[in-house]
Amino acid sequence: MFSLNGSSFTNNSLSGVSRCLTQSSRRGVSGPMVVVAAVNSNGKPGDRNVSVLVENSMKESAAAPVEKEIKSTVTGGVGDVYGEDSATEDQSITPWTLSVASGYSLLRNPHYNKGLAFSEKERDSHYLRGLLPPVVVNHDLQVKKMMNNLRQYEVPLQRYIAMMDIQEMNERLYYKLLMDNVEELLPIVYTPTVGEACQKYGSIFRRPQGLFISLKEKGKINEVLKNWPERKIQVIVVTDGERILGLGDLGCQGMGIPVGKLSLYTALGGIRPSACLPITIDVGTNNEDLLNDEFYIGLRQRRARGQEYAELFDEFMYAVKQNYGEKVLIQFEDFANHNAFDLLAKYGTSHLVFNDDIQGTASVVLAGLMAALQLVGGTLSEHTFLFLGAGEAGTGIAELIALEMSKQTGIPLEETRKKIWMLDSKGLIVNSRMESLQHFKRPWAHDHEPVKDLVNAVKSIKPTVLIGSSGAGRTFTKEVVQAMATFNEKPIIFALSNPTSQSECTAEEAYTWSEGRAIFASGSPFAPVEYNGKIYASGQANNAYIFPGFGLGLIISGAIRVHDDMLLAASEALAEQVSQENFEKGLIYPPFTNIRKISANIAAKVAAKAYELGLATRLPEPANLVAYAESCMYSPAYRSYR
Numbered sequence: 065m066f067s068l069n070g071s072s073f074t075n076n077s078l079s080g081v082s083r084c085l086t087q088s089s090r091r092g093v094s095g096p097m098v099v100v101a102a103v104n105s106n107g108k109p110g111d112r113n114v115s116v117l118v119e120n121s122m123k124e125s126a127a128a129p130v131e132k133e134i135k136s137t138v139t140g141g142v143g144d145v146y147g148e149d150s151a152t153e154d155q156s157i158t159p160w161t162l163s164v165a166s167g168y169s170l171l172r173n174p175h176y177n178k179g180l181a182f183s184e185k186e187r188d189s190h191y192l193r194g195l196l197p198p199v200v201v202n203h204d205l206q207v208k209k210m211m212n213n214l215r216q217y218e219v220p221l222q223r224y225i226a227m228m229d230i231q232e233m234n235e236r237l238y239y240k241l242l243m244d245n246v247e248e249l250l251p252i253v254y255t256p257t258v259g260e261a262c263q264k265y266g267s268i269f270r271r272p273q274g275l276f277i278s279l280k281e282k283g284k285i286n287e288v289l290k291n292w293p294e295r296k297i298q299v300i301v302v303t304d305g306e307r308i309l310g311l312g313d314l315g316c317q318g319m320g321i322p323v324g325k326l327s328l329y330t331a332l333g334g335i336r337p338s339a340c341l342p343i344t345i346d347v348g349t350n351n352e353d354l355l356n357d358e359f360y361i362g363l364r365q366r367r368a369r370g371q372e373y374a375e376l377f378d379e380f381m382y383a384v385k386q387n388y389g390e391k392v393l394i395q396f397e398d399f400a401n402h403n404a405f406d407l408l409a410k411y412g413t414s415h416l417v418f419n420d421d422i423q424g425t426a427s428v429v430l431a432g433l434m435a436a437l438q439l440v441g442g443t444l445s446e447h448t449f450l451f452l453g454a455g456e457a458g459t460g461i462a463e464l465i466a467l468e469m470s471k472q473t474g475i476p477l478e479e480t481r482k483k484i485w486m487l488d489s490k491g492l493i494v495n496s497r498m499e500s501l502q503h504f505k506r507p508w509a510h511d512h513e514p515v516k517d518l519v520n521a522v523k524s525i526k527p528t529v530l531i532g533s534s535g536a537g538r539t540f541t542k543e544v545v546q547a548m549a550t551f552n553e554k555p556i557i558f559a560l561s562n563p564t565s566q567s568e569c570t571a572e573e574a575y576t577w578s579e580g581r582a583i584f585a586s587g588s589p590f591a592p593v594e595y596n597g598k599i600y601a602s603g604q605a606n607n608a609y610i611f612p613g614f615g616l617g618l619i620i621s622g623a624i625r626v627h628d629d630m631l632l633a634a635s636e637a638l639a640e641q642v643s644q645e646n647f648e649k650g651l652i653y654p655p656f657t658n659i660r661k662i663s664a665n666i667a668a669k670v671a672a673k674a675y676e677l678g679l680a681t682r683l684p685e686p687a688n689l690v691a692y693a694e695s696c697m698y699s700p701a702y703r704s705y706r
């Protein structure tokens with residue numbers, strides 16, 4: 065029997081599981097260390113301290129101000145997140161401890177498992193003899209085998225399930241697979257397949273991924289966050305599932321999106337997987353099909369709104385800051401627009417928040433436009449823009465374009481906005497509709513007679529750029545694309561809506577109907593198209609180009625707030641990565657195969673802007689930010705275990 069943090073253990077209680085080390089003996093061990101909640105001699109988890117007041121979670125960060133009084137019995141110091149150091153004797157604490165994973169548990173630990181790649185020496189020193197067949201294979205061969213296996217599945221959803229299984233089994237294999245085969249696997253772990261996965265999440269559910277915070281957890285969110293096995297969180301992607309891609313309200317099953325986005329944070333942006341936390345806030349769903357689906361995994365109630373929603377969210381936001389400090393990046397994803405704009409405005413001054421749908425999408429589209437100008441000529445302010453869809457994506461993009469025009473020309477924002485027109489489900493947004501418009505649409509109401517449909521709006525406005533951000537599939541009809549092609553030599557057409565089923569038009573339609581003249585990009589990928597004997601490859605205008613590098617830039621600079629100028633910097637960085645060879649193929653985005661280099665460049669420009677704006681806290685500023693960003697990136701290469 066030996067003692068661990070005051071709890072008694074028999075050697076027997078640990079056999080076949082982790083072999084735990086005491087605080088003093090764990091120093092000097094460089095084996096696979098896992099954090100576990102210690103188990104007492106009765107084999108039951110120790111009590112949790114549910115009311116710990118903490119000021120900051122990150123040891124390296126300065127104490128964050130406590131902005132909201134939370135009932136407390138323990139006042140932990142900086143870094144004393146779990147109240148371990150300062151609890152009095154009558155108070156219970158969370159008995160977290162470190163252990164060295166070995167044997168059977170090592171093979172079942174996705175962070176450290178290497179499968180058949182464990183060396184002979186590791187098999188000896190980590191009690192793996194007999195638990196693996198004799199062969200030792202390398203990482204590359206594992207990737208080759210897994211790709212062969214994945215390609216056997218013809219149904220994309222089966223590939224998605226297989227990828228999730230790999231992620232749950234061997235994390236480094238999952239990320240190497242994804243990074244080495246990014247163009248092939250992005251459509252599986254991301255749009256379009258992730259959309260179908262969310263729709264069927266309940267049926268395909270195997271092991272939970274991410275953290276589920278529902279109305280049931282109200283008053284206990286601090287405690288729920290402590291259940292997550294990692295403490296040093298740098299990026300959270302959170303959704304409430306109300307607007308999942310263009311598929312509407314998928315409630316709790318929206319979890320596929322934060323999980324997928326964070327896979328990209330790691331694979332494309334180099335953020336450590338253990339620093340990423342996917343979260344779904346479950347306040348119910350108004351999706352009747354899901355409410356009646358026996359396999360639905362969420363709360364079976366209609367959505368909470370108003371004060372109930374606001375209180376839960378407030379508790380969540382403060383608990384996040386208390387647990388992970390003020391430099392944790394919180395990415396809002398796929399909220400319905402009636403919450404998205406308000407949440408961004410509300411927490412934008414107190415937290416490091418970023419709305420991917422509003423801001424990330426804006427940045428990626430502006431980058432595509434900057435690149436497209438190389439092909440069509442003219443400056444941004446010489447173009448005229450028409451959007452189908454005036455929600456988060458549409459108005460977010462429009463605002464960033466107007467801001468960039470204003471910066472380039474010195475013309476006030478109110479004036480540059482006049483070059484941008486928008487349609488919603490009720491038609492063109494015009495001044496006569498002002499009273500009934502949601503606040504985020506009002507800046508886009510201009511003088512014009514009412515126009516009900518897109519084709520007439522196109523004919524009247526004569527835009528040079530047409531952007532689809534409606535979530536409504538096949539709305540760029542032949543008549544619409546042909547109209548664009550009558551008054552534009554090279555019409556710029558973005559069909560941003562996801563997944564593929566919601567795309568405003570296909571690549572084939574855009575090229576065929578414009579007689580091969582369109583500069584086309586879409587939110588979900590399309591295969592190259594042959595038209596009149598020529599191959600047309602289209603780009604993927606998806607915020608996946610931006611958020612991984614953008615987030616990396618915030619993290620490496622220790623930024624405390626997001627600023628619009630950082631979005632502009634990210635757009636410039638991305639546009640600069642489009643090569644002459646890409647332009648010659650008609651591409652306005654670089655291929656995803658170079659994404660890590662692209663992300664490092666975006667991160668460097670975003671970080672530089674954070675330093676320039678005085679929003680960076682990691683000092684001094686590195687001399688070469690691109691090299692620094694690259695050096696900070698996670699690599700999925702296997703580590704040797706002693």
Ligand SMILES: NC(=O)C1=CN([C@@H]2O[C@H](COP(=O)(O)OP(=O)(O)OC[C@H]3O[C@@H](n4cnc5c(N)ncnc54)[C@H](OP(=O)(O)O)[C@@H]3O)[C@@H](O)[C@H]2O)C=CC1
Nearest residue numbers: 309310453454455456457488489534535561562587606607
């Ligand atoms: N490619 C990318 O990187 C991204 C793509 N998207 C995609 O953009 C789409 C929209 O997202 P988001 O802006 O957040 O959604 P919102 O719900 O905020 O906005 C949708 C807008 O489209 C309008 N709309 C819907 N149907 C029609 C129609 N048939 N005709 C005209 N207007 C219509 C709505 O009108 P009304 O206001 O009247 O209801 C609303 O203004 C989604 O499919 C999403 O996947 C989003 C983010 C990033």
Ligand SMILES: CC(=O)C(=O)O
Nearest residue numbers: 309398421562606607
């Ligand atoms: C890409 C993305 O964020 C969306 O479609 O919502």
Ligand SMILES: [Mg+2]
Nearest residue numbers: 397398420421
């Ligand atoms: Mg989104």
